[in-house]
Amino acid sequence: MNFLRRNDLIMLIFGIALFALLQGLISAGAISSFWQLNLLLIGINVIMSVSLNLINGYTGQFSLGHAGFMAVGAYVGVVLTTNFHLPLIVALLAGAAGAGALGFLIGLPTLRLRGDYLAIATLGLGEIIRIVIMNIQYVGGAAGFKGIPHLTTFAWVFFVMLFTLFFIKNFVNSSHGRACIAIRENEIAAEAMGVNTTKYKVMAFTIGAAFAGVAGGLFAHSFYLISPASFTFMASFNYLIMVVLGGLGSITGSIAGAFVVTFISAALANWPEFRMIIYALALILLMFYRPQGLFGYMEITNAKIFDKILKRGRE
């Protein structure tokens, strides 16, 4: 079995056990509603950071407009559920399709740019998406979209997150993923080896955007109101911090990054300046002492300790 190896199966069982534990705690009322919301946000942020990592970490294309795609998914989703009374799954799929299509259209021309130029161009595109939404009166304009049904549950977030993780992991380990990594390592050399760089860059960008759209749909249905102000480039920077902190090119890292950043944000919610100063110093010190991020390219499923546990189990 190529797409579901034994390690994956163990991870899946572990994931379901974790879900059962958390869901049990929520049902028993052991987690306050503030931390319940933060659990949802951690899950959504994991989807965002892992999908951004596919673009920034694995393919090496520095995108700073991820919140824009999230906004597309969120708005497509809420229009379908609130105005057309469709179920959440349709909203999520449509959000993914919308964000993915936009990612494809935007990616095709802009991914010709490199490095810092691409960073600013994607930042600008994210802002353009937000400004356009702000000017559409049908979805409430700058005031935001009100009356969204509260459809996002912990189970939805958790299993969509699990699906995202497995999808991205399998993509990265496939031949397409190897092509993406080759582009990150050296674009010109990859091209000389026959990798169709445009195709793979756009592919990674589209997939990343589609998952951001899904995350946007889940995010929107956790609240009564969403407004374009939630999707500024500061939000994109926030996801970037998660990815960079965890490690550009590590799924484990992205999960850890999303967890740490969401946790710090929640704990320091009353001192927003300190939170941002901590992020700033963390980014600078990280670039000085560990530019590859906490996990680098490492994955927890590849760690030696994991193998040891498996071996002991077999003996």
Add this chain to the structure above:
Amino acid sequence: MDFTHLLVQQLINGVSLGSIYALIALGYTMIYGIIKLINFAHGDIYMVGAYIGFFAITQAGMSIVPALLVSMVVTGLLGMVVEKLAYKPLRHAPRISILITAIGVSFFLEYTSMYFVTPTPRTFPAVIDNISFNLGSFVINGQQLMILGITVLLMAILTFIVQKTKTGKAMRAASFDTETAQLMGIDSDRIISLTFCIGSALAAAAGVLVGIYYNTIDPLMGIMPGLKAFVAAVLGGIGILPGAVAGGIILGIIEALVSGFLSSTFRDAAAFAILILVLLVKPSGLFGKNTREKV
């Protein structure tokens, strides 16, 4: 008001706004020219400059010219300190690491300032009398004339430094080829430090002028103008000084026209749309030459 009248009035507004962008863009383009770094923190340096000018006027009771000079000197030093602490240790690191550091520095400046001066916007004191001149039926106010005057003066000084002095020659050499310049006996670390100093001082001047023009300053005021100044620098051809000035003024005019004829909410979108168009059609900018990427 008829069409041509509105057009000319928006052009006047656009040029004064654009000259502020041009001042910030000059710093961007100089720094990019020499170490190939998009200094994300440049917009925040401009914000710090505005606050220093504000405190020099309100707390120390200075008039506008000394306040402008104090702000430029202090902010210039801040630019050098930022370079020394944050960018110098990463001189040979991958470009993406330096870019992320720059984002970190930007956050750091924004939120430490916010901690010290509180997030509430401050009203910049009216330093010059509110006079306006009527040219026929068009209006130019005193602030706009002062912005234009100071901008032109600073650009003249910058041109003199870069073109006529020995240091300026060293700066041009270092931005042409840092390594070769070093082999010719140019202390490139000192030149880079100086470039940050001059670029930051220009941004500080822009900050004070914006304070006078819009009457209000806040700790996050630097983000948008910083990004737009980058757009201006790219539009003119990054690394080219006259290009930054032209880019800034063109951008200012386009923004004024968009907010005058379409809607001011689309103003920011226009700047980014220009950036993407320029990058796709002529990535080297209006004044730039094409260079091929080598392995």
